Amino acid sequence: xxxxxxxxxxxxxxxxxxxxxxxxxxxxxxxxxxxxxxxxxxxxxxxxxxxxxxxxxxxxxxxxxxxxxxxxxxxxxxxxxxxxxxxxxxxxxxxxxxxxxxxxxxxxxxxxxxxxxxxxxxxxxxxxxxxxxxxxxxxxxxxxxxxxxxxxxxxxxxxxxxxxxxxxxxxxxxxxxxxxxxxxxxxxxxxxxxxxxxx
Amino acid sequence: xxxxxxxxxxxxxxxxxxxxxxxxxxxxxxxxxxxxxxxxxxxxxxxxxxxxxxxxxxxxxxxxxxxxxxxxxxxxxxxxxxxxxxxxxxxxxxxxxxxxxxxxxxxxxxxxxxxxxxxxxxxxxxxxxxxxxxxxxxxxxxxxxxxxxxxxxxxxxxxxxxxxxxxxxxxxxxxxxxxxxxxxxxxxxxxxxxxxxxxxxxxxxxxxxxxxxxxxxxxxxxxxxxxxxxxxxxxxxxxxxxxxxxxxxxxxxxxxxxxxxx
Numbered sequence: 001x002x003x004x005x006x007x008x009x010x011x012x013x014x015x016x017x018x019x020x021x022x023x024x025x026x027x028x029x030x031x032x033x034x035x036x037x038x039x040x041x042x043x044x045x046x047x048x049x050x051x052x053x054x055x056x057x058x059x060x061x062x063x064x065x066x067x068x069x070x071x072x073x074x075x076x077x078x079x080x081x082x083x084x085x086x087x088x089x090x091x092x093x094x095x096x097x098x099x100x101x102x103x104x105x106x107x108x109x110x111x112x113x114x115x116x117x118x119x120x121x122x123x124x125x126x127x128x129x130x131x132x133x134x135x136x137x138x139x140x141x142x143x144x145x146x147x148x149x150x151x152x153x154x155x156x157x158x159x160x161x162x163x164x165x166x167x168x169x170x171x172x173x174x175x176x177x178x179x180x181x182x183x184x185x186x187x188x189x190x191x192x193x194x195x196x197x198x199x
Numbered sequence: 200x201x202x203x204x205x206x207x208x209x210x211x212x213x214x215x216x217x218x219x220x221x222x223x224x225x226x227x228x229x230x231x232x233x234x235x236x237x238x239x240x241x242x243x244x245x246x247x248x249x250x251x252x253x254x255x256x257x258x259x260x261x262x263x264x265x266x267x268x269x270x271x272x273x274x275x276x277x278x279x280x281x282x283x284x285x286x287x288x289x290x291x292x293x294x295x296x297x298x299x300x301x302x303x304x305x306x307x308x309x310x311x312x313x314x315x316x317x318x319x320x321x322x323x324x325x326x327x328x329x330x331x332x333x334x335x336x337x338x339x340x341x342x343x344x345x346x347x348x349x350x351x352x353x354x355x356x357x358x359x360x361x362x363x364x365x366x367x368x369x370x371x372x373x374x375x376x377x378x379x380x381x382x383x384x385x386x387x388x389x390x391x392x393x394x395x396x397x398x399x400x401x402x403x404x405x406x407x408x409x410x411x412x413x414x415x416x417x418x419x420x421x422x423x424x425x426x427x428x429x430x431x432x433x434x435x436x437x438x439x440x441x442x443x444x445x446x447x448x449x450x451x452x453x454x455x456x457x458x459x460x461x
Contacts, residue, residue, distance in 0.1 A: 044365060045452055065453040070367030080358030082376055128362070135366060 003139060003170050005043065008051035013038040013195025015051060020187070022056070025161070025171040027185025028197070029178055035195030036174045037077065040141045043172070044074040055139055055170075073137035077144045079128035086119065087112040089131055098134045105130060106156050121148040129157065133164070140164065140171045146180070158184060214239075256324045265324040269308075269331050273301050276335045280440070283343035286350040288447050289459040295443040299342055299436055304334050307432040315424055333404065333425060334432050341385045341433035342440040348381025349444040350460060360455050370449040378441050385437035389430050396426060 002022055009015040013035030020026045028036055042049045045065055053060040060068050083089055090098045090112075099109065105126045111119060119127060125148055132140065140161070146154040161184065165171055175181050181188050189197045217239055224232035256264055277300045281292035288294065308331050312318065318326040353360070356377050363373035396402050397419075401409075404425055408418040448456055 046361060046364065046454055048450070048454070048456075048458075066364075066367045066369050069365055074365045076358075076361070076365065078358060080360070080362030082359040082363060131366065 002054075002056070003172075004054040006052045006054070008039065008042045008049055008053070010038065010042060010047060010049040014042070014049070016042075016195075016197055018189065018197065020170055020172065022170055023165055023168045024186040025165055025173055025184055027181035027188045028172065028174045028191055029176060029181045029188070030191030031193065032176065034191040034193055036191050037143055038195065039191070039197075040074055040076075040143050040172065040174060043141055044069055044072055046074070070135060071137060072139040072141060073132040073135060074141040075129050075132045075143060075145055077125075077147060079124050081116040081124075084115060085113060086116055086127060089127075090134060094134060098130055101130045101133050101160070102127070104156060104160055106153050122150070122153060125149065126153065126157065129160075133160070138169055140169055142171065142173045144174055144176065146175070146177075154180075253324075253328065256328065260324070262320075262322050265322060265327055268324075268328060269304075270301075272328075272331060272335055273304055276300050276304075276339045279339050280343045280346060284347040284350040286354075287461050288350065288444070289461070290447075292346060292350070295346060295440055295447060296342060299439040299443060300335070300338055303338055303432055303435045303439065304331055307334055307428055307435070311424070311428050330428075334428060337389060337429040337433045338436040340388055342436040344388075345381045345385035345437040345441040346444055348384050349377060349441050349448075352381070353377060353448060353455075353460065354457060357455065357457060364453060364455065370445075370453040370455070373455075374445045374448070378445050381441045381444075382437045385441070386434060389433040393426050393430060396422070402426070 003020040005016055005018050005020075007015040007017050016039055018026070028039070030036055038047070041047045042051070043053055045053075045060065045068055055072065063071070081089060099112075102112075103109065107123060107126055107130070111123060111127075116124065125145065129142075129145055142161070145161075146157050149157065158180075161171060161173070171184075173181075173184050175184075189199065191197055217235065221232040221235055224230065224235065252268075256268060277293055277296045280296040280300060284292060308327065311330060312321045312327060316326055316330070353374075360370075360373045360377065364370065392402070402422050402425075405418045405422040408421065409415060448459060450456055
């Protein structure tokens with residue numbers, strides 16, 4: 001289930017060409033505004049761009065966009081919410097599963113009955129991660145998933161992702177924290193100003 | 200029952216009210232007398248011109264002339280709908296407004312002329328033009344509110360829409376809350392108009408007919424027919440415009456294309 005990213009580019013950043021082996025984590029570091037988010041959005045096919053992506057031998061262009069995004073889940077740095085209560089953002093038929101994942105990420109159970117405005121930034125970030133994990137994507141695109149978290153929650157997120165990696169999920173993890181990149185990445189790349197990736 | 204005829208002198212007496220308004224504006228330094236004077240003159244000149252134009256059109260029985268006037272009225276309405284939102288779609292808001300306004304006014308006007316009103320011939324300008332005019336007023340309202348509801352709110356809904364896209368929703372599903380809110384808002388004025396009719400206000404058409412000497416029950420029948428037509432047209436306009444605007448904000452890969460909005 002290799003991920004092959006081939007010459008992805010748009011007006012803001014790129015071209016990006018790299019490969020991530022199945023079940024491995026590529027950690028990408030770099031200054032804010034250098035194009036890390038742009039890269040993840042292009043892989044998830046959320047912005048117009050040139051270039052191609054192949055995952056597990058399947059050409060992204062051969063799949064309808066929603067099917068691709070169920071396979072390759074992007075967890076953005078700033079999460080969006082559309083319903084009145086937090087629980088309504090999760091599939092009702094799999095409630096036991098998402099409550100278990102949420103508990104693993106130290107999210108208080110009582111939070112689900114409240115509205116999203118009552119959740120802290122760090123809680124929202126972990127809730128968005130739960131929402132993506134529950135769909136069991138085979139490729140996870142994480143944009144600063146622990147940026148607003150305390151060390152204990154950060155550790156919980158890192159071990160939840162490690163479990164997914166062990167189960168064969170491929171991960172691209174964007175972080176500004178070099179020590180975290182060292183901890184979580186099997187391979188590491190650095191985004192330079194102007195949107196160029198290097199070792 | 201003979202309608203009472205108004206003479207220019209009778210209207211001049213009523214205009215004393217406007218003079219009092221202007222005097223108040225000058226005396227209390229409200230500074231609206233200039234705008235009031237210009238608006239009053241415009242109102243009189245525009246309406247007199249329309250009166251003579253319609254007298255000419257009604258006498259002529261030319262379906263082509265009627266068609267040209269209906270088209271011109273519709274294009275003015277399209278422009279009003281297109282300029283109302285703060286945001287502009289690439290290619291212009293008229294791309295969405297034109298087919299909706301024109302299509303719906305023709306559809307509802309022909310429907311009413313061929314089924315309920317049935318003049319001879321069915322395109323008789325005396326019926327077609329006033330009907331198109333009142334329909335356009337409602338369509339303009341509904342379409343412009345729906346269009347602004349989508350275009351002016353989509354940017355702040357970006358995170359919510361893209362969050363659903365990232366989870367594998369289609370653009371149609373992700374944009375549904377925005378779409379529904381825009382359509383519901385656009386339906387408020389016309390639903391209020393029906394709910395208030397006769398209790399809080401006497402609708403304009405009915406008031407005009409009563410003042411011109413018509414029987415109240417006859418006037419009411421026309422008013423009911425009109426309110427049904429206006430509501431039907433408004434709903435179609437709100438739905439068509441909101442869906443049209445949302446469709447312009449996506450592409451074949453189910454993305455939210457805010458770059459098409461300025």
